[in-house]
Amino acid sequence: MTKRYYITTAIAYPNGKPHMGHAYEAIATDVIARFKRLDGYDVRFLTGTDEHGLKIAQAARAEDVEPRAYVDRMSQPFIALDRQLGISFDRFIRTTDADHKALCQELWTRMAEQGDLYLGRYEGWYSVRDEAYYDEAELVVAEDAAGKPIKLSPQQTPVEWTVEESWFFKLSAYAEPLLKLYAEQPDFIQPISRFNEMRSFVAGGLSDLSMSRTSFDWGVPVPGSPGHVMYVWVDALANYLTGAGGLEGEWWPADLHVIGKDVVRFHTIYWPAFLMSAGIALPKAVFGHGFVLNRGEKMSKSVGNVVDPAAMAERFGVDRLRWFLVREVAFGEDGSYSDEAIIERTNADLANGIGNLAQRSLSMVGKNLDGAMPGPGEAAGLDALNDSLEMLTEAYFAAMNGLQLHKALEAVMGMVAAANGFFAENAPWSLAKTDVGAMANVLHATLDATRRIVLLVQPVMPEASARLLDLLGVASDARDFKDIGVIVDTGTQLPVPQGVFPRWSEAV
RNA sequence: GGCAGCGUAGCUCAGUUGGUGAGAGCGCCGGAUUCAUAACCCGGAGGUCGGCAGUUCAAAUCUGCCCGCUGCUACCA
Structure with a gap:
């Protein structure tokens, strides 16, 4: 199953x-x-x-x-x-x-049959003009024409104490069952800081909940x-x-x-x-x-810093935006965004990192091997590279399964660094002049590292990943995680490489 | 007001059973290199670890107080 x-x-x-x-x-x-x-x-x-x-x-x-x-x-x-x-x-x-x-309505009926719904009265400060109830704390005190103090809603409309018929849910009866749930299943609420807040709230006792309104339809x-x-x-x-x-x-x-x-x-x-x-x-x-803040400030119409995500995706590209948000914001925490941050982050990770890694090895295959995928073979530091890749791949899966999305991408960038280090250490561009076989081995190892990296990055950048996997000659039916150990067939003809992540050089 | 958490390099952060010279990424500077998207690789600069006091042979790491910030929550007038 x-x-x-x-x-x-x-x-x-x-x-x-x-x-x-x-x-x-x-x-x-x-x-x-x-x-x-x-x-x-x-x-x-x-x-x-x-x-x-x-x-x-x-x-x-x-x-x-x-x-x-x-x-x-x-x-x-x-x-x-x-x-x-x-x-x-x-x-x-x-x-x-x-x-x-x-x-x-079915759900409601079930709860009613359980005896958890009862008819009562809802009381509160009500604004007729807003057709809304407000908490005492939200109200502001002002003076009427005669100079007498009156209460106003946050919208500056008059409020009055109002009583309305309402169905109520016996939420108070569920405090104990909820605490039991939290105790038995501490990862029910994540991250942990939210868990603690909610448990503390429930531990303080729960009031029944107003479940219906008659003031609008x-x-x-x-x-x-x-x-x-x-x-x-x-x-x-x-x-x-x-x-x-x-x-x-x-x-x-x-x-x-x-x-x-x-x-x-x-x-x-x-x-x-x-x-x-x-x-x-x-x-x-x-x-x-958490929330994504614009330069550390909450976006609001009055501040005038509201950003249209559609325009943002249009400008930077969907994959670049997706990468930035997942990589830069610690999942569960608030994050901050700015044009500069997006450009800096994606240039470093995508253009200089993943994109350049793919391009530098692919272009050598094109120039030196007629675009034919080389087979595996010995190379200096290959075992160390593979150990790193394996360890970081495990870290990636652990992070993803633990919903530490940003940590997962951090692990991926570690793989990129390992692959770049391996490549530079072996200097295949020098081997091209002295030992083409050794060069081919280095290129294979680097391309396969890149393949593994791009497989892992697919959830974040589906479109760019697909293009990169095409360039790497990865069959379309070998792109699931179960295929991570499936190397590209030796001799596979690779297309002419094209930069997938161009460096962003536009001044902000 | 209560509860919880945070304050470590320019930025984002890691680092507590207290103990080899306080770290990573990005940014910055320099070197090397030329396969590659002026990228990669190597190296470097930069920090009173919020402040004060205390415990200890020894504290970023423990205790107390103070300052600043955040979340949840309560409430007075």
Whole structure:
């Protein structure tokens, strides 16, 4: 039976254009998905958009269009960005999809049958103009016309204490089961810093959760309770089940939810509690990644430093952008990006490193061996080179499987350095004049090292890797990780080499 | 306010059962080389290891206090 792997991103809220955060999450998740496929897994990769809720309804009304028409349009740039970035999703789910609505209601019914849902009242500071509740802490104090102190929302609209009927979920009953889950499965929440935060939060006790709203209707209707739509997180989280094929879906449980650090609580407390209530298996792990900051600052419209990921990919190229984000940002930590950083990083790693390694050895095969792949043979330092490659390959797999994506690429760069060192040490350009056979051995070893390197880099740079493997004469059916020991047939005619990673010399 | 974590070369960071001269990558400088994308290879410069005090024969590594930063969380007015 084939090994299976079900991985998801969070779903994006399409009330604006996709930003770097979406691109980053999609790319990181795609790298893991592609890694698993190359490693022999049957992979299901789900991503999509979260299309219900008040803000969408308001935005649609502001444009005087139906919410459905609004999200039909607003979700398109997200799909387009995924396509542009080479995101290998199997389904782009939209929470307005018909099967998802039905699933949400099934899930709700299960939780209700379990006795975990009850009708109560939701109270809070409510802004009629915003149609939203705010926490006390969010409010600002101002003065009215008469000089009396009043409370305003963050949008400067008046708020009043409001009581609304709402369904509640007995989240409080799940504190102990959750703590047990964390104790038994400490890698359920990653990285460890997030794990500690969530465990501490749960240990402090949980309050029941408001699960429905009556103040707007753009959402999934609560079964048998007219006027109520489901709390957005029920709707949003359930997408993972819909994408798995339903409550008893063939792909469930998920192996990994990749999400932003800002939604860790929903995925590691609410979500498993909902599933426990409904008697459904829990996902294996949740990974909360960090944010990508623009020169160390959070991107915001008011600061005017918002970067369009589509334009970024267009300018630098998809593979260069993907490499930078995965290599430069410690997965799980925040990262910083700038044009200079992208250029510096990719010039060093791709142009000077992988690209140059391939080019220098390939060009010698072209000039000295008529482009015919040389066979293996003795060379000085060959054993040491192979030991390094083997050790670093192990480090790569350990890092990838441990979701230390950046560490995996660090290991790959170690392989590049080992291969370059071996090449320089043997100086095949000198051997070309004295001992062509020895030269051929060096070229073979270097090309095979390059082949191994490029195989490992495929999840990150699928397009460029494919071109490099073509140049290296690697058969299209010998590019999975199981083929890592399969050398290219001696005598294989190699195409005329072309630089795959040109050095970026444009001034910023 | 509580809990947790962090502060080591220009940048990003590794380095705690305390003990040979404090490290890596990138950047920078020099050398060598010419197969290659002015790349690769070799070498070098650069750090009061946030600050102060303490424990110890010995502390980046332990303790206390202080400064700065981050995350989670709570709350007053």
